[in-house]
Amino acid sequence: IFVLEVHSNDIYNCDLHFKVSRDRYSGYPLTIEGFAYLWAGARASHGVTQGRVCYEMKVKKIPVKHLPSSEPDPHVVRIGWSINHSSTQLGEEPFSFGYGGTGKKSENCKFADFGEKFRENDVIGCYIDFDSGNEVEMGFSKNGVWLGVAFRTSKEALAGRALFPHVLVKNCAVEFNFGQKLQPYFPPPEGYTYIHNLSMEDKVRGTKGPATKSDCEILMMVGLPACGKTTWAVKYAETNPEKKYNILGTNAIMDKMKVMGLRRQKNYAGRWDILIQQATQCLNRLIEIAARKRRNYILDQTNVYGSARRRKMRPFEGFQRKAIVICPTDEDLKERTLKQTNEQGKDVPDHAVLEMKGRNALTGHIIGIDHKW
Template sequence: MQRNGIFTHAKNLFWLFSDNCDLHFKVSRDRYSGYPLTIEGFAYLWAGARATHGVTQGRVCFEMKINEEIPVKHLPSSEPDPHVVRIGWSLNHCGTQLGEEPFSFGYGGTGKKSSDCKFADFGEKFGENDVIGCYIDFDSGDEVEMGYTKNGVWLGVAFRTTKEALAGRALFPHVLVKNCAVEFNFGQKREPYFPPPEGYTYIHNLSMEDKIRGTKGPASKSECEILMMVGLPACGKTTWAIKHAETNPEKKYNILGTNAIMDKMKVMGLRRQRNYAGRWDILIQQATQCLNRLIEIAARKRRNYILDQTNVYGSARRRKMRPFEGFQRKAIVICPTDEDLKERTLKQTNEQGKDVPDHAVLEMKANFTVPEPCDFLEAVTFIELQRDEAEKLLKQYNEEGRKAGPPPEKRFDNRQTGFRGRGGGSFQRYDNRDGSRGGYQNRSGDGGSGYRGGYSRGSYNQNRWSNSYRDGGSDSRGGYNRNQQSGGSYNRPAPYKGGYNQVLNRTFKIKNKTHKKTFSHMHFKCLKT
């Protein structure tokens, strides 16, 4: 069978696994190339993908070519290594951040190799138009060796592990990219980019008996599950989500939360708050925008998700769950004792700094409602305090939050005037809409982006990549088509032919004055809670 000049055999089909990649990594229609989303804050993010099959024996190889370093002129000039690819092997249950956990082995374009987040010099740097060959050897006694070539030149063995440590588990081809479009030769091409060393076989050409299939995603939407975390900041939501995903690897949960986004912004394995030289508040805001877009994409993909946000407002829970109609929708309530919450909050502040201001937490307490099974929630599970005890504690929190609120005439309302002129009503809602509407709502008329409208604030307007996002989304020629306009005049077609279609229209207006209180609210809305 021939497809786009590539010869394949139905019994040996092998490709990048669209169910086993980051939501912002687009696998092209031919399944042998891909690229990440690069607009807005996505340009800071790594995006990874793993192949459909792995191996446990023999001498096996594949090739990867960097077709293009996608322009990201909106990144600051201080951003380190805006175009990088990391390539290698990992186990089926590993995350997409190649080289940052055990049994995940990656060689990067910065001339570094990494495994278990331990980095060391290896080989040499590589970039656009370079071809990296990846070789794994199970026939070297008790050890398994992983080596690389660059443009046909042998760089040496980068990693060794033991067969005993692997315990019969397969290693899968894996790629991690930042702002680069890549293409693979698993052996489906008529001719390789460079001939492999003697004795190595392209993984595509192995018999199906010699390849191990990775975990398949849910076959239908009704088999998909979304778990919505519900709880105050620092109560333990992220800890529970990570542990639950690790103890249920067959589910392949995608954790959707600002904390997970920040993990994909690492530099040399370090989180940005420890080494980021730019504006931290702006980076958090961009991470929140990325999260909102990922939630939109997630609702159209057959996967399992954990929505790791506070979700204490009943109306926000309904709005966030509505796009996931047809999924198994469940709420996971984390409500520790008040003493435990204070202890965890103090620990998080000492370790990570204080992200959520006290007045915002009090507002959440004032408005925290217990979720009930309903038309958009099939089940509600309480992890620590059970329902009766949790309801008693939440009544105390509701009262505490309302008493701590400012008098009605002093309540801030996100308006240009800053405060309400008349009293009445309950404690001003901080509007913790950290979901698909973009979070922060500016009632002065500049904000108010919605789930269906993308992120729109001030005069900023961008065609949503998710509008054209499809599993096999490319034109009839599989061509790369990128037009980027800035100020209505810049038009740049890109040469890549790998199925990339991303249109970016931007118009910027800079306001000379920003209300201090408004910025405070905007900043909090971008924080991971």
């Protein structure tokens, strides 16, 4: 059976705030409070490397009356294909190809006009063709009308990697037809096969999640603001793609609040402090969800207070818990702090940093942690 990535009834290959329904062929994001600002993505369990393959998606809107009227595109979906180790932010990395309801296509954060806008109750057909010479072509349809080829990538560049069905939503529910329906929403073009109907030998399984809680890791970053925690976390996750680390931090939340691929601090019309407050509320909720899921995590916060470390690690009992302590020189910290303030528009008062320095346990045993790096 072809379903969104599920392992032992535990969603794995999607954002923590994306809920896969019981039938495994539909899903929706959390929309309460600040989650209404966030994109939520999910990738299917199997991808393809050959043939002409397709699937369909139907859009359903979720009411979000608590969003301000100034919010751009409060209900939108991006649909397409991506490789196994790309992030859930479809269309914002190499080999991640998305067609959005705004009438834009994107790959590696390069946006261009394509097709038509689509909205609630529209059905988007997604087609991939490996049989057109040296290139792989990806096209789309809307309510049975062919919109054309949106993307081409060379087989040489793809290097044998499979492409997986992928969806990214904001305040929309989605229903899929991978071929499990007796009748399609709209008949596919001649020569295309629904991915569900392929033999298992013609499909590639995506990364499976850890089998048990004891196989899961949580790495807790410890360090002052702007010391390089996020930089370390992102690089470590990139160099260990098989672990599929979920980074839990306000920076990661802000990455899921992008508008047309741009982070909001550079284009946000509202109050920055309110947005940060919303992101912090979302993060606290995601940490609660994370403790119940068998995944690998990096907790990207300051975590300089012992009481906070104990409180945050307690729900992750049974995980492999490790502390990653970042200690830059005073000069390096000053430079990083200035750069962060200029780029991200946030500033931590000196007295708050001094207090953290006084309370930061950088040596010795850290309670609630199994290992310290």
